[in-house]
Amino acid sequence: MATKCPNCNAFNQTTASVCKKCGADLNVRQPIETEVKTKPPWWKRIVGKK
Numbered sequence: 557m558a559t560k561c562p563n564c565n566a567f568n569q570t571t572a573s574v575c576k577k578c579g580a581d582l583n584v585r586q587p588i589e590t591e592v593k594t595k596p597p598w599w600k601r602i603v604g605k606k
C-alpha cells in the first residue's frame with residue numbers, strides 16, 4: 557500500500573509523513589482510498605455510452 561503525494565503525485569510509503577520527492581506533508585490527505593471514490597461506478601461507463 558502506498559500514499560500518493562498530493563503535490564507531485566509521487567508514491568510514498570504509507571508510514572512516510574512527508575513526500576520523499578518534494579517534501580510535501582502527506583498527512584493532509586488520506587491514502588489512495590479517497591482517489592477511488594472520485595471515480596464513477598463501473599456501470600455508469602456502460603450506461604453513459606450510447
Ligand SMILES: [Zn+2]
Pocket residue numbers: 561562563564565566575576577578579580
Ligand atoms: Zn511530493
